[in-house]
Amino acid sequence: MMSVSALYANKKGSIKKTNSISQVRYVCALGASHSASAIPRVIPITHCGPGCADKQFINVAFYNGFQGGGYGGGAVVPSTNFSEKEVVFGGADRLRELIASSLKVLDADLFVVLTGCIPDIVGDDVASVAEEFRRQGKPVVVAETG
């Protein structure tokens, strides 16, 4: 009888490329928050799960030459921190209140809304939420980075 490991080993002993990735050396597109916050007086607003914003920042910046958050990056970045409620009922209202309060609490010339996997899966219409604010003359733009 074949041993369990022989069952899965590649026949020639060579390593075949699969979907599996270990020793990850990059982040997902939400890491663009670090690009946004690198522009003077620009602050990203992230519409994503509770850990996403921190994960991308810490690994693209802090654990990459100990870069800090600068003016409006790192731990300053507002995030909707999706909970089960927004997953089920949609997160557009939550994003709306976050953008509105960010305009009040933070001091920036441009806010860049970035999305994570969850709003893109549940289908939040993020562009039209940002459009509402732009119509009021507020500097809010969107990039879908889920």
Added chain:
Amino acid sequence: MSINLDTPVVESREQRLGTIISWDGKASDLLKESHDAQCGGCRLCENASRGPFTQGASCSEMMVECQAGHVRGAVLIQHSPIGCAASQVTYNSKFRNALAMRHLLVENMHAISTNLNENDMVFGGIEKLEQTIKDAFNRYHPEAIFIGTSCSTAIIGDDVDSVAEKYTKKLKIPVIPLHCEGFKSIHWSAGFDATQHGILRQIVNKHPKKQEDLVNVINLWGSDVFRPMLANLGLRVNYVVDLATVSDLAQLSEAAVTVGFCNTLSSYLATALEQNFGVPQVKAPQPYGFSGTDAWLREIGKITHREEKTEAYIKSEHERVMPRVAQLRKRLHGIKGFAATGSAYSHGLIAVMREIGVTVDGSLVFHHDPIYDSKDPRQDSLKYLIENYGDVQSFSVSNRQQYQFYGLLKRVNPDFILIRHNGLAPLASRLGIPAAPLGDEHLAVGYQGMINLGESIIEILAHKRFHQDIAGHVKLPYSKWWLKQDPYLLAKKADHPGKEVR
């Protein structure tokens, strides 16, 4: 109700313990409301809204990486898009440092992402998961495989449990699903419970052979403090979960007693070991300061029948550290400190700071558990703090919300802060306040901990000028309006989200 190990998904902290992530007031009021909450009152939750404005926090999956990902001889599969696995960088760094600190063979962390993309979101990611399980088995020949879920796999409904069961049979090693999607719980400490639940279900030995001198110590990566300490009582230490081997985890059920350095971390595992495997947990204050450490050691001595050795050790340690503690008390008199850490850990640190003469008028904790899993009043670390070391005037629960931290620091104007987890220290620096990042969480434990912490504080105070220079040259990203407000203004108005602030 006892802990249920029959289901693969752990019951969330907010359901089990009534965990909250936002609150502001005096420590004694939080204690009172926590006790009322258990009697059906609701003030705790009414005051606990997070408000419309929130900054990035953490998620349960990160705690799974830091625990399940750091078991030696096992592999963690992150069934997730690549962004979730980005923190392999962080946790690999922590893992390697920790191994070196404990004088173990330094190696890379064993973690693999299934790397899901849009196609998998539409058609499901199970095939990739099966492929990655095979890859994990071939690459590492592990003794156990953990599978951490992610927000996306939970939403699309991948049946991770069935796959895990199938490969447990096929590979003849435990393949353990850990349900840790970030959106499921309001607080990331749920990830500790998810990992511990999986270990209890599938690794812990169900037919234990008792080892009467073995003590389970539930910790993270801290330096080797407990082994030499408990050796004085003739006890051996089984450090779990981080840096443990799979067989260390299996023998959890064989130990004489379970202890921890922080109730937040150890609550679930210690209680389940007691209720489901008959290993008693130490129901005593946490091992901080003189009285806490005394009581903690005495309880261990009682359970393991080593009362005499315990008393001798306590006496000799008091004599050893007292002269230095007295010097520190003099040196640190009038200095104001602030603790911004996990919940139960902060209770311990405040006790140590007060023990060595530091004034503590404020603390920020990332969440608050009104009760721990044991439901035993002897483990009520907040109550112990207040009764033995006095009230804390400004005691705030804030899930790493930097925008609230500004106002909290302004309230009490500390000379330094103690901190764990990133995000808050940079703001303190910008206000001219030096921060001690407690990378080694065992620094303040026990009698020696008082000396260690005192000396670290003296070191940080020497940096004060540097931070004041930073403060003189930076502009904060918060609006002039916000900097004048009460830090909980928005959280308190949360009944009408967004309306007041637009």
